[in-house]
Amino acid sequence: MASSSKPTSSEPEASSNLAKSFADRLSFPADKASSNGTDPKAPAFTPSKFNWADEVTTPVKESSENTGDTEARSEAAQPPQAQQPAQQAQPGHATGSSLEMAQQDGATTWLNGSQGLDEPEFDVNVKLADLQDDPNNPLYSVKSFEELNLRPELLQGLAVMNFHKPSKIQERALPLLLINPAKNLIGQSQSGTGKTAAFVLNMLSRVDLSTQQPQAIVLAPTRELAKQIAGVATLMGAFLEEAGLKVTEAVPNPAMRGQQYRGQIIVGTPGTTMDMIKRRQLDAKAVKVLTLDEADNMLDMQGMGDQCKRVKALLPQNVQTVLFSATFPPDVLRFANDFAPRANQLTLEVESLTVKGIKQMYLDCDTDEAKYNALVKFYGLMTIASSIIFVKRRDTAAEIERRMTAEGHRVASLTGALEGADRDQVFEKFRSGEAKVLITTNVLSRGIDVQTVTMVINYDIPETFNHGPDFETYLHRIGRTGRFGRTGAALSFVHDKRSWQNLMAICNHFQVEPTRLNTEDWDHVEKMLKQIMKNSRNAVPEVGMEG
DNA sequence: AAAAAAT
Numbered sequence: 001m002a003s004s005s006k007p008t009s010s011e012p013e014a015s016s017n018l019a020k021s022f023a024d025r026l027s028f029p030a031d032k033a034s035s036n037g038t039d040p041k042a043p044a045f046t047p048s049k050f051n052w053a054d055e056v057t058t059p060v061k062e063s064s065e066n067t068g069d070t071e072a073r074s075e076a077a078q079p080p081q082a083q084q085p086a087q088q089a090q091p092g093h094a095t096g097s098s099l100e101m102a103q104q105d106g107a108t109t110w111l112n113g114s115q116g117l118d119e120p121e122f123d124v125n126v127k128l129a130d131l132q133d134d135p136n137n138p139l140y141s142v143k144s145f146e147e148l149n150l151r152p153e154l155l156q157g158l159a160v161m162n163f164h165k166p167s168k169i170q171e172r173a174l175p176l177l178l179i180n181p182a183k184n185l186i187g188q189s190q191s192g193t194g195k196t197a198a199f200v201l202n203m204l205s206r207v208d209l210s211t212q213q214p215q216a217i218v219l220a221p222t223r224e225l226a227k228q229i230a231g232v233a234t235l236m237g238a239f240l241e242e243a244g245l246k247v248t249e250a251v252p253n254p255a256m257r258g259q260q261y262r263g264q265i266i267v268g269t270p271g272t273t274m275d276m277i278k279r280r281q282l283d284a285k286a287v288k289v290l291t292l293d294e295a296d297n298m299l300d301m302q303g304m305g306d307q308c309k310r311v312k313a314l315l316p317q318n319v320q321t322v323l324f325s326a327t328f329p330p331d332v333l334r335f336a337n338d339f340a341p342r343a344n345q346l347t348l349e350v351e352s353l354t355v356k357g358i359k360q361m362y363l364d365c366d367t368d369e370a371k372y373n374a375l376v377k378f379y380g381l382m383t384i385a386s387s388i389i390f391v392k393r394r395d396t397a398a399e400i401e402r403r404m405t406a407e408g409h410r411v412a413s414l415t416g417a418l419e420g421a422d423r424d425q426v427f428e429k430f431r432s433g434e435a436k437v438l439i440t441t442n443v444l445s446r447g448i449d450v451q452t453v454t455m456v457i458n459y460d461i462p463e464t465f466n467h468g469p470d471f472e473t474y475l476h477r478i479g480r481t482g483r484f485g486r487t488g489a490a491l492s493f494v495h496d497k498r499s500w501q502n503l504m505a506i507c508n509h510f511q512v513e514p515t516r517l518n519t520e521d522w523d524h525v526e527k528m529l530k531q532i533m534k535n536s537r538n539a540v541p542e543v544g545m546e547g
Numbered sequence: 548a549a550a551a552a553a554t
Contacts, residue, residue: 221550221551222550222551223551252551252552252553254553257553269550269551269552270551270552271551271552271553271554272551272552272553274552275552275553275554279553297550303550303551304550304551307551307552392548392549393548393549394548394549415549416549416550416551441548441549441550442548442549442550443549443550445549463548464548465548465549
Protein backbone atom coordinates (compact mmCIF):
# COMPACT_ATOMS: atom_id res chain seq x y z
CA MET A 1 0.00 0.00 0.00
CA ALA A 2 3.03 2.22 0.02
CA SER A 3 1.79 4.18 -2.87
CA SER A 4 4.47 6.19 -4.56
CA SER A 5 2.23 9.03 -5.51
CA LYS A 6 2.96 12.26 -3.74
CA PRO A 7 0.06 13.19 -1.52
CA THR A 8 -1.71 16.32 -2.50
CA SER A 9 -0.63 19.29 -0.49
CA SER A 10 -2.87 20.14 2.38
CA GLU A 11 -5.65 22.42 1.52
CA PRO A 12 -7.15 25.41 3.25
CA GLU A 13 -8.01 24.42 6.67
CA ALA A 14 -10.12 22.21 8.60
CA SER A 15 -7.37 21.59 11.04
CA SER A 16 -7.41 23.40 14.31
CA ASN A 17 -5.91 26.75 14.92
CA LEU A 18 -4.73 25.44 18.21
CA ALA A 19 -3.06 22.51 16.56
CA LYS A 20 -1.52 24.84 14.06
CA SER A 21 -0.22 27.10 16.73
CA PHE A 22 1.38 24.10 18.37
CA ALA A 23 3.12 23.17 15.18
CA ASP A 24 4.17 26.73 14.52
CA ARG A 25 5.96 26.83 17.82
CA LEU A 26 8.18 23.94 16.94
CA SER A 27 11.66 25.20 16.53
CA PHE A 28 13.02 22.80 13.97
CA PRO A 29 13.28 23.67 10.31
CA ALA A 30 10.57 22.06 8.28
CA ASP A 31 12.98 20.62 5.78
CA LYS A 32 14.61 18.52 8.44
CA ALA A 33 11.39 16.86 9.23
CA SER A 34 11.60 14.01 6.80
CA SER A 35 15.19 14.15 5.76
CA ASN A 36 16.51 11.43 7.92
CA GLY A 37 17.04 9.10 5.05
CA THR A 38 13.81 7.24 5.43
CA ASP A 39 10.96 7.18 3.03
CA PRO A 40 8.63 9.96 4.08
CA LYS A 41 5.76 8.01 2.65
CA ALA A 42 6.42 4.97 4.73
CA PRO A 43 3.53 2.55 4.72
CA ALA A 44 1.33 2.17 7.73
CA PHE A 45 2.72 0.05 10.47
CA THR A 46 3.71 -3.38 9.33
CA PRO A 47 5.33 -6.09 11.34
CA SER A 48 8.01 -6.52 8.72
CA LYS A 49 11.01 -6.02 10.90
CA PHE A 50 9.35 -6.78 14.14
CA ASN A 51 6.43 -9.07 14.50
CA TRP A 52 4.96 -9.01 17.96
CA ALA A 53 3.36 -12.34 17.52
CA ASP A 54 6.66 -13.98 16.68
CA GLU A 55 9.06 -12.14 18.89
CA VAL A 56 9.48 -14.25 21.96
CA THR A 57 13.21 -14.08 22.40
CA THR A 58 13.43 -10.73 24.10
CA PRO A 59 14.82 -11.16 27.57
CA VAL A 60 12.05 -11.05 30.11
CA LYS A 61 12.08 -8.04 32.31
CA GLU A 62 9.16 -7.46 34.57
CA SER A 63 7.95 -3.97 34.33
CA SER A 64 6.97 -3.65 37.92
CA GLU A 65 10.60 -3.59 38.93
CA ASN A 66 11.62 -0.41 37.27
CA THR A 67 12.04 1.69 40.33
CA GLY A 68 14.58 3.96 38.75
CA ASP A 69 12.14 5.18 36.24
CA THR A 70 10.78 8.57 36.77
CA GLU A 71 7.17 8.02 36.05
CA ALA A 72 6.64 9.73 32.82
CA ARG A 73 3.17 10.87 32.56
CA SER A 74 1.83 12.43 29.56
CA GLU A 75 -1.62 13.21 28.73
CA ALA A 76 -1.49 16.00 26.28
CA ALA A 77 1.30 17.90 24.75
CA GLN A 78 1.95 21.18 26.36
CA PRO A 79 2.82 24.00 24.05
CA PRO A 80 5.26 25.59 26.49
CA GLN A 81 7.24 22.39 26.63
CA ALA A 82 7.67 22.15 22.94
CA GLN A 83 8.42 25.80 22.85
CA GLN A 84 11.20 25.68 25.34
CA PRO A 85 12.50 22.18 25.65
CA ALA A 86 15.70 23.51 27.11
CA GLN A 87 13.75 24.43 30.19
CA GLN A 88 12.96 20.84 31.00
CA ALA A 89 14.17 20.55 34.52
CA GLN A 90 16.00 17.54 35.72
CA PRO A 91 13.51 14.91 36.68
CA GLY A 92 13.02 13.62 40.10
CA HIS A 93 15.08 15.95 42.16
CA ALA A 94 13.47 16.57 45.45
CA THR A 95 15.17 19.45 47.08
CA GLY A 96 16.15 19.25 50.68
CA SER A 97 13.98 22.18 51.50
CA SER A 98 10.87 20.69 50.01
CA LEU A 99 11.28 17.47 51.91
CA GLU A 100 11.92 19.43 55.02
CA MET A 101 8.78 21.39 54.58
CA ALA A 102 6.80 18.30 53.83
CA GLN A 103 7.94 16.75 57.03
CA GLN A 104 6.90 19.81 58.90
CA ASP A 105 3.47 19.29 57.54
CA GLY A 106 3.58 15.63 58.30
CA ALA A 107 2.95 15.02 54.67
CA THR A 108 5.95 13.08 53.51
CA THR A 109 3.89 10.45 51.83
CA TRP A 110 2.23 12.64 49.29
CA LEU A 111 5.38 14.51 48.53
CA ASN A 112 7.56 11.49 47.92
CA GLY A 113 5.61 9.91 45.16
CA SER A 114 5.13 13.18 43.46
CA GLN A 115 8.79 13.64 42.80
CA GLY A 116 9.01 10.46 40.85
CA LEU A 117 11.68 9.23 43.22
CA ASP A 118 9.80 6.34 44.59
CA GLU A 119 6.72 6.07 42.55
CA PRO A 120 4.46 3.78 44.52
CA GLU A 121 3.81 0.54 42.77
CA PHE A 122 0.29 -0.15 41.74
CA ASP A 123 -1.06 -3.36 40.40
CA VAL A 124 -2.19 -3.27 36.85
CA ASN A 125 -4.70 -5.95 36.10
CA VAL A 126 -3.84 -7.34 32.72
CA LYS A 127 -6.42 -9.31 30.81
CA LEU A 128 -5.42 -10.56 27.40
CA ALA A 129 -8.24 -11.69 25.20
CA ASP A 130 -6.91 -13.34 22.10
CA LEU A 131 -3.32 -13.73 23.13
CA GLN A 132 -1.64 -16.17 25.40
CA ASP A 133 -2.84 -15.03 28.75
CA ASP A 134 0.59 -14.39 30.14
CA PRO A 135 0.98 -10.88 31.46
CA ASN A 136 4.65 -11.56 32.08
CA ASN A 137 5.32 -12.14 28.43
CA PRO A 138 7.90 -9.49 27.49
CA LEU A 139 5.85 -8.70 24.46
CA TYR A 140 3.38 -6.94 26.61
CA SER A 141 5.66 -4.39 28.17
CA VAL A 142 8.32 -2.26 26.55
CA LYS A 143 10.95 -0.12 28.19
CA SER A 144 11.72 2.18 25.30
CA PHE A 145 9.94 3.70 22.33
CA GLU A 146 12.66 2.30 20.10
CA GLU A 147 11.50 -1.24 20.78
CA LEU A 148 8.18 -0.51 19.16
CA ASN A 149 9.36 -0.26 15.59
CA LEU A 150 7.65 3.10 15.24
CA ARG A 151 8.03 5.20 12.15
CA PRO A 152 11.29 7.12 12.57
CA GLU A 153 9.40 10.40 12.23
CA LEU A 154 7.44 9.49 15.32
CA LEU A 155 10.60 8.93 17.31
CA GLN A 156 11.65 12.39 16.18
CA GLY A 157 8.33 13.79 17.27
CA LEU A 158 8.62 12.13 20.65
CA ALA A 159 12.10 13.51 21.11
CA VAL A 160 11.04 17.04 20.28
CA MET A 161 8.26 16.72 22.82
CA ASN A 162 10.75 15.53 25.40
CA PHE A 163 9.29 12.08 25.67
CA HIS A 164 12.37 10.04 26.23
CA LYS A 165 10.91 6.88 27.61
CA PRO A 166 7.43 5.44 27.92
CA SER A 167 5.34 6.05 31.00
CA LYS A 168 3.91 3.09 32.87
CA ILE A 169 0.69 2.98 30.89
CA GLN A 170 2.60 3.50 27.65
CA GLU A 171 4.90 0.58 28.45
CA ARG A 172 1.92 -1.70 28.69
CA ALA A 173 -0.55 -0.19 26.27
CA LEU A 174 1.65 0.53 23.28
CA PRO A 175 2.63 -3.07 22.49
CA LEU A 176 -0.97 -4.16 22.91
CA LEU A 177 -2.16 -1.36 20.65
CA LEU A 178 0.42 -1.88 17.93
CA ILE A 179 0.17 -5.63 17.66
CA ASN A 180 -0.98 -6.95 14.28
CA PRO A 181 -3.61 -7.82 13.47
CA ALA A 182 -5.01 -4.98 15.54
CA LYS A 183 -6.79 -5.83 18.78
CA ASN A 184 -9.25 -3.80 20.81
CA LEU A 185 -7.97 -2.29 24.05
CA ILE A 186 -9.52 -1.02 27.23
CA GLY A 187 -6.89 0.96 29.09
CA GLN A 188 -7.08 2.54 32.50
CA SER A 189 -4.45 4.64 34.19
CA GLN A 190 -4.35 7.52 36.62
CA SER A 191 -4.88 11.08 35.47
CA GLY A 192 -1.84 12.71 33.95
CA THR A 193 0.07 9.54 33.15
CA GLY A 194 0.21 9.58 29.39
CA LYS A 195 -2.89 7.98 27.96
CA THR A 196 -3.27 10.47 25.14
CA ALA A 197 0.22 9.88 23.81
CA ALA A 198 -0.43 6.15 23.83
CA PHE A 199 -3.52 6.23 21.66
CA VAL A 200 -2.17 9.01 19.46
CA LEU A 201 0.94 6.97 18.70
CA ASN A 202 -1.26 4.04 17.78
CA MET A 203 -3.22 6.12 15.28
CA LEU A 204 -0.14 7.81 13.85
CA SER A 205 1.41 4.38 13.36
CA ARG A 206 -1.56 2.93 11.56
CA VAL A 207 -2.67 5.59 9.11
CA ASP A 208 -1.74 5.51 5.44
CA LEU A 209 -0.28 8.87 4.55
CA SER A 210 -0.65 8.45 0.81
CA THR A 211 -4.27 9.53 1.11
CA GLN A 212 -5.96 12.09 3.31
CA GLN A 213 -9.06 10.00 3.65
CA PRO A 214 -10.06 9.72 7.34
CA GLN A 215 -8.67 6.53 8.87
CA ALA A 216 -8.72 7.10 12.62
CA ILE A 217 -11.39 8.80 14.70
CA VAL A 218 -11.04 9.96 18.29
CA LEU A 219 -14.11 10.99 20.23
CA ALA A 220 -13.85 13.13 23.34
CA PRO A 221 -16.58 14.53 25.59
CA THR A 222 -15.90 18.22 25.04
CA ARG A 223 -14.73 20.72 22.50
CA GLU A 224 -11.72 21.70 24.59
CA LEU A 225 -10.51 18.15 25.04
CA ALA A 226 -10.96 17.31 21.37
CA LYS A 227 -8.88 20.33 20.43
CA GLN A 228 -6.22 19.43 22.94
CA ILE A 229 -5.94 15.89 21.58
CA ALA A 230 -5.77 17.21 18.03
CA GLY A 231 -2.91 19.43 19.19
CA VAL A 232 -1.03 16.45 20.61
CA ALA A 233 -1.52 14.44 17.44
CA THR A 234 -0.35 17.34 15.31
CA LEU A 235 2.70 17.90 17.43
CA MET A 236 3.64 14.27 17.74
CA GLY A 237 3.12 13.83 14.02
CA ALA A 238 4.88 17.04 13.05
CA PHE A 239 7.63 15.18 11.20
CA LEU A 240 5.02 13.33 9.15
CA GLU A 241 3.43 16.50 7.87
CA GLU A 242 5.55 16.55 4.76
CA ALA A 243 4.52 13.01 4.02
CA GLY A 244 0.93 14.18 4.00
CA LEU A 245 -0.30 13.78 7.57
CA LYS A 246 -3.30 15.87 8.39
CA VAL A 247 -5.18 16.05 11.69
CA THR A 248 -8.65 17.55 11.64
CA GLU A 249 -11.04 18.57 14.41
CA ALA A 250 -14.71 17.73 14.22
CA VAL A 251 -16.22 20.13 16.74
CA PRO A 252 -18.97 22.68 16.11
CA ASN A 253 -17.47 25.20 13.72
CA PRO A 254 -19.51 27.51 11.49
CA ALA A 255 -16.58 27.81 9.08
CA MET A 256 -16.89 24.13 8.26
CA ARG A 257 -20.45 24.36 7.11
CA GLY A 258 -20.71 22.35 3.93
CA GLN A 259 -16.98 21.65 3.90
CA GLN A 260 -15.38 18.28 3.53
CA TYR A 261 -13.48 16.88 6.52
CA ARG A 262 -10.17 15.54 5.27
CA GLY A 263 -7.26 14.15 7.18
CA GLN A 264 -6.15 10.73 8.26
CA ILE A 265 -6.94 11.53 11.88
CA ILE A 266 -10.22 13.10 12.97
CA VAL A 267 -10.62 14.27 16.56
CA GLY A 268 -14.12 15.28 17.47
CA THR A 269 -17.06 15.45 19.78
CA PRO A 270 -19.70 12.77 19.22
CA GLY A 271 -22.54 14.91 17.91
CA THR A 272 -20.57 16.80 15.32
CA THR A 273 -18.70 13.71 14.18
CA MET A 274 -21.88 11.73 13.72
CA ASP A 275 -23.53 14.61 11.95
CA MET A 276 -20.63 15.05 9.56
CA ILE A 277 -20.58 11.38 8.68
CA LYS A 278 -24.31 11.35 8.02
CA ARG A 279 -24.06 14.45 5.87
CA ARG A 280 -21.25 12.79 3.95
CA GLN A 281 -18.90 15.62 4.79
CA LEU A 282 -16.80 13.02 6.55
CA ASP A 283 -16.04 9.87 4.64
CA ALA A 284 -15.78 7.12 7.24
CA LYS A 285 -15.47 4.08 5.03
CA ALA A 286 -11.71 3.76 5.43
CA VAL A 287 -11.65 4.26 9.21
CA LYS A 288 -9.72 1.51 10.92
CA VAL A 289 -9.23 2.91 14.43
CA LEU A 290 -11.88 4.30 16.75
CA THR A 291 -10.66 5.73 20.05
CA LEU A 292 -12.86 6.96 22.87
CA ASP A 293 -11.08 9.17 25.36
CA GLU A 294 -12.76 9.44 28.78
CA ALA A 295 -14.47 6.29 27.64
CA ASP A 296 -16.49 5.64 30.79
CA ASN A 297 -18.02 9.07 30.42
CA MET A 298 -18.61 8.60 26.73
CA LEU A 299 -20.38 5.28 27.17
CA ASP A 300 -22.19 5.96 30.40
CA MET A 301 -24.32 8.98 29.89
CA GLN A 302 -27.25 8.12 27.77
CA GLY A 303 -26.74 11.01 25.40
CA MET A 304 -23.15 10.41 24.49
CA GLY A 305 -23.36 6.66 24.83
CA ASP A 306 -26.01 6.63 22.14
CA GLN A 307 -24.03 8.93 19.95
CA CYS A 308 -20.84 6.95 20.28
CA LYS A 309 -22.65 3.75 19.41
CA ARG A 310 -24.18 5.40 16.41
CA VAL A 311 -20.84 6.68 15.23
CA LYS A 312 -19.37 3.22 15.57
CA ALA A 313 -22.27 1.77 13.59
CA LEU A 314 -21.31 4.06 10.71
CA LEU A 315 -17.75 2.72 10.62
CA PRO A 316 -16.40 -0.46 9.02
CA GLN A 317 -17.06 -3.59 11.06
CA ASN A 318 -13.47 -4.48 11.78
CA VAL A 319 -12.47 -1.13 13.30
CA GLN A 320 -9.92 -1.33 16.11
CA THR A 321 -11.73 0.02 19.16
CA VAL A 322 -9.64 1.68 21.85
CA LEU A 323 -11.09 2.92 25.13
CA PHE A 324 -9.11 4.96 27.64
CA SER A 325 -9.98 6.57 30.94
CA ALA A 326 -8.72 7.02 34.47
CA THR A 327 -12.01 5.62 35.74
CA PHE A 328 -14.06 2.61 34.72
CA PRO A 329 -16.81 2.00 37.25
CA PRO A 330 -17.73 -1.71 37.21
CA ASP A 331 -21.10 -1.28 35.56
CA VAL A 332 -19.66 0.86 32.80
CA LEU A 333 -16.86 -1.62 32.24
CA ARG A 334 -19.55 -4.05 31.14
CA PHE A 335 -20.78 -1.64 28.49
CA ALA A 336 -17.18 -1.04 27.54
CA ASN A 337 -16.69 -4.73 26.84
CA ASP A 338 -19.75 -4.76 24.60
CA PHE A 339 -18.48 -1.71 22.76
CA ALA A 340 -14.96 -3.10 22.42
CA PRO A 341 -15.47 -6.85 22.11
CA ARG A 342 -12.68 -9.20 23.10
CA ALA A 343 -10.53 -6.27 24.14
CA ASN A 344 -7.26 -6.64 25.93
CA GLN A 345 -7.63 -4.91 29.26
CA LEU A 346 -5.40 -2.87 31.54
CA THR A 347 -7.32 -1.92 34.64
CA LEU A 348 -6.57 -0.64 38.12
CA GLU A 349 -8.03 -1.21 41.55
CA VAL A 350 -9.91 1.76 42.94
CA GLU A 351 -7.40 2.33 45.72
CA SER A 352 -4.67 2.82 43.12
CA LEU A 353 -6.41 5.64 41.33
CA THR A 354 -5.45 8.63 43.42
CA VAL A 355 -2.36 10.51 42.35
CA LYS A 356 -0.02 10.81 45.29
CA GLY A 357 1.29 14.19 44.24
CA ILE A 358 -2.11 15.77 44.75
CA LYS A 359 -2.62 16.97 48.29
CA GLN A 360 -6.32 16.60 49.06
CA MET A 361 -7.84 19.03 51.53
CA TYR A 362 -11.20 20.35 52.59
CA LEU A 363 -12.55 23.47 54.19
CA ASP A 364 -15.59 23.77 56.43
CA CYS A 365 -17.80 26.64 55.47
CA ASP A 366 -20.92 27.36 57.44
CA THR A 367 -22.98 28.75 54.64
CA ASP A 368 -23.03 29.09 50.92
CA GLU A 369 -21.98 32.70 51.26
CA ALA A 370 -19.06 31.63 53.42
CA LYS A 371 -17.79 29.60 50.46
CA TYR A 372 -17.64 32.75 48.40
CA ASN A 373 -15.79 34.61 51.11
CA ALA A 374 -13.32 31.76 51.45
CA LEU A 375 -12.77 31.73 47.72
CA VAL A 376 -11.94 35.42 47.72
CA LYS A 377 -9.55 34.84 50.58
CA PHE A 378 -7.76 32.22 48.50
CA TYR A 379 -7.42 34.48 45.49
CA GLY A 380 -3.83 35.41 46.21
CA LEU A 381 -2.81 31.77 46.46
CA MET A 382 -4.73 30.84 43.36
CA THR A 383 -2.82 33.32 41.24
CA ILE A 384 0.66 32.16 42.21
CA ALA A 385 0.29 29.76 39.32
CA SER A 386 -3.04 28.79 37.77
CA SER A 387 -6.18 27.47 39.42
CA ILE A 388 -9.47 25.95 38.41
CA ILE A 389 -12.64 26.43 40.44
CA PHE A 390 -15.34 23.85 39.79
CA VAL A 391 -18.97 24.70 40.43
CA LYS A 392 -22.06 22.72 39.70
CA ARG A 393 -24.03 25.13 37.60
CA ARG A 394 -23.31 27.47 34.75
CA ASP A 395 -25.03 30.35 36.44
CA THR A 396 -22.93 29.91 39.57
CA ALA A 397 -19.81 30.20 37.44
CA ALA A 398 -21.10 33.35 35.82
CA GLU A 399 -22.18 34.80 39.14
CA ILE A 400 -18.85 34.20 40.86
CA GLU A 401 -17.07 35.68 37.88
CA ARG A 402 -19.29 38.74 38.03
CA ARG A 403 -18.86 39.29 41.75
CA MET A 404 -15.14 38.74 41.86
CA THR A 405 -14.57 40.91 38.82
CA ALA A 406 -16.63 43.65 40.45
CA GLU A 407 -14.37 43.39 43.47
CA GLY A 408 -11.34 43.91 41.28
CA HIS A 409 -10.12 40.35 40.95
CA ARG A 410 -9.09 38.95 37.61
CA VAL A 411 -11.01 35.78 36.90
CA ALA A 412 -12.48 34.11 33.84
CA SER A 413 -15.25 31.59 33.44
CA LEU A 414 -15.92 28.93 30.85
CA THR A 415 -19.14 26.95 30.58
CA GLY A 416 -21.26 25.41 27.89
CA ALA A 417 -23.37 28.54 27.94
CA LEU A 418 -20.69 30.26 25.88
CA GLU A 419 -20.47 30.03 22.13
CA GLY A 420 -17.71 27.99 20.59
CA ALA A 421 -15.56 30.91 19.58
CA ASP A 422 -15.84 32.47 23.04
CA ARG A 423 -14.96 29.17 24.68
CA ASP A 424 -11.88 28.95 22.50
CA GLN A 425 -10.86 32.44 23.42
CA VAL A 426 -11.30 32.01 27.16
CA PHE A 427 -9.57 28.66 27.16
CA GLU A 428 -6.61 29.93 25.17
CA LYS A 429 -6.21 32.75 27.70
CA PHE A 430 -6.19 30.23 30.48
CA ARG A 431 -3.77 27.92 28.72
CA SER A 432 -1.40 30.75 28.00
CA GLY A 433 -1.50 31.99 31.58
CA GLU A 434 -3.05 35.30 30.70
CA ALA A 435 -6.01 34.23 32.82
CA LYS A 436 -4.83 32.44 35.93
CA VAL A 437 -8.10 31.71 37.67
CA LEU A 438 -10.79 29.88 35.77
CA ILE A 439 -14.27 29.18 37.07
CA THR A 440 -15.94 26.34 35.27
CA THR A 441 -18.39 23.46 35.39
CA ASN A 442 -17.83 19.79 34.75
CA VAL A 443 -17.21 20.74 31.14
CA LEU A 444 -13.53 20.98 32.02
CA SER A 445 -13.44 18.24 34.63
CA ARG A 446 -11.88 15.68 32.34
CA GLY A 447 -8.73 15.42 30.32
CA ILE A 448 -7.68 19.03 30.25
CA ASP A 449 -3.93 19.36 30.58
CA VAL A 450 -2.68 22.76 31.62
CA GLN A 451 0.49 22.06 33.46
CA THR A 452 0.58 25.36 35.31
CA VAL A 453 -2.51 24.37 37.28
CA THR A 454 -1.40 23.90 40.86
CA MET A 455 -4.73 24.29 42.63
CA VAL A 456 -8.14 22.81 42.02
CA ILE A 457 -11.05 24.00 44.10
CA ASN A 458 -14.26 22.04 44.39
CA TYR A 459 -16.48 24.99 45.21
CA ASP A 460 -19.36 22.55 44.89
CA ILE A 461 -18.75 18.89 45.71
CA PRO A 462 -19.43 16.83 42.58
CA GLU A 463 -22.81 15.12 42.75
CA THR A 464 -24.63 12.64 40.61
CA PHE A 465 -28.03 13.49 39.18
CA ASN A 466 -29.69 12.24 42.36
CA HIS A 467 -27.43 14.27 44.64
CA GLY A 468 -25.22 11.39 45.63
CA PRO A 469 -21.41 11.48 45.56
CA ASP A 470 -19.90 11.55 42.09
CA PHE A 471 -16.70 9.59 42.62
CA GLU A 472 -15.45 9.69 39.08
CA THR A 473 -15.95 13.39 38.57
CA TYR A 474 -14.11 14.15 41.79
CA LEU A 475 -11.12 12.13 40.68
CA HIS A 476 -11.05 13.68 37.23
CA ARG A 477 -11.44 17.21 38.61
CA ILE A 478 -8.54 16.97 41.03
CA GLY A 479 -6.55 15.28 38.28
CA ARG A 480 -6.34 18.66 36.49
CA THR A 481 -3.36 19.26 38.75
CA GLY A 482 -0.50 17.04 39.81
CA ARG A 483 0.16 16.00 36.27
CA PHE A 484 3.17 14.05 35.08
CA GLY A 485 4.72 13.81 38.49
CA ARG A 486 4.08 17.37 39.59
CA THR A 487 2.50 18.26 42.89
CA GLY A 488 -0.82 19.97 43.24
CA ALA A 489 -3.42 21.00 45.76
CA ALA A 490 -7.07 19.97 45.68
CA LEU A 491 -9.36 21.88 48.01
CA SER A 492 -13.00 20.98 48.53
CA PHE A 493 -15.55 23.26 50.15
CA VAL A 494 -18.26 21.73 52.30
CA HIS A 495 -21.04 23.83 53.76
CA ASP A 496 -23.91 21.55 54.71
CA LYS A 497 -24.71 18.01 55.60
CA ARG A 498 -25.10 16.79 52.06
CA SER A 499 -21.84 18.24 50.80
CA TRP A 500 -20.06 16.86 53.84
CA GLN A 501 -21.52 13.40 53.43
CA ASN A 502 -20.75 13.31 49.76
CA LEU A 503 -17.16 14.39 50.27
CA MET A 504 -16.65 11.82 52.98
CA ALA A 505 -18.17 9.13 50.79
CA ILE A 506 -15.84 10.11 47.97
CA CYS A 507 -12.76 10.07 50.18
CA ASN A 508 -13.81 6.77 51.64
CA HIS A 509 -14.31 5.35 48.19
CA PHE A 510 -10.77 6.21 47.15
CA GLN A 511 -9.39 5.48 50.60
CA VAL A 512 -7.87 8.89 51.10
CA GLU A 513 -7.91 10.97 54.23
CA PRO A 514 -8.20 14.62 53.31
CA THR A 515 -6.50 17.27 55.41
CA ARG A 516 -8.81 19.69 57.13
CA LEU A 517 -7.77 23.26 56.47
CA ASN A 518 -7.85 25.48 59.48
CA THR A 519 -8.11 29.02 58.25
CA GLU A 520 -7.81 30.23 61.81
CA ASP A 521 -4.17 29.46 61.20
CA TRP A 522 -3.96 31.17 57.86
CA ASP A 523 -0.19 31.47 57.98
CA HIS A 524 0.14 27.73 58.07
CA VAL A 525 -2.33 27.23 55.26
CA GLU A 526 -0.52 29.75 53.11
CA LYS A 527 2.85 28.22 53.80
CA MET A 528 1.65 24.74 52.97
CA LEU A 529 -0.02 25.73 49.73
CA LYS A 530 2.91 27.82 48.60
CA GLN A 531 5.16 24.85 49.15
CA ILE A 532 2.99 22.64 47.00
CA MET A 533 3.20 25.16 44.22
CA LYS A 534 6.94 25.48 44.53
CA ASN A 535 7.34 21.72 44.36
CA SER A 536 5.07 21.63 41.39
CA ARG A 537 7.45 23.81 39.44
CA ASN A 538 10.45 21.82 40.55
CA ALA A 539 9.13 18.41 39.74
CA VAL A 540 9.23 18.08 36.01
CA PRO A 541 9.05 14.62 34.61
CA GLU A 542 11.15 13.35 31.77
CA VAL A 543 9.10 10.56 30.50
CA GLY A 544 6.62 10.47 27.73
CA MET A 545 3.94 12.85 28.55
CA GLU A 546 1.58 13.78 26.08
CA GLY A 547 0.13 16.64 27.41
C1' DA B 548 -27.04 19.77 36.75
C1' DA B 549 -23.76 19.51 32.68
C1' DA B 550 -22.48 18.01 28.51
C1' DA B 551 -23.12 16.91 23.54
C1' DA B 552 -25.92 18.48 17.61
C1' DA B 553 -26.15 22.40 12.44
C1' DT B 554 -30.96 17.52 15.08
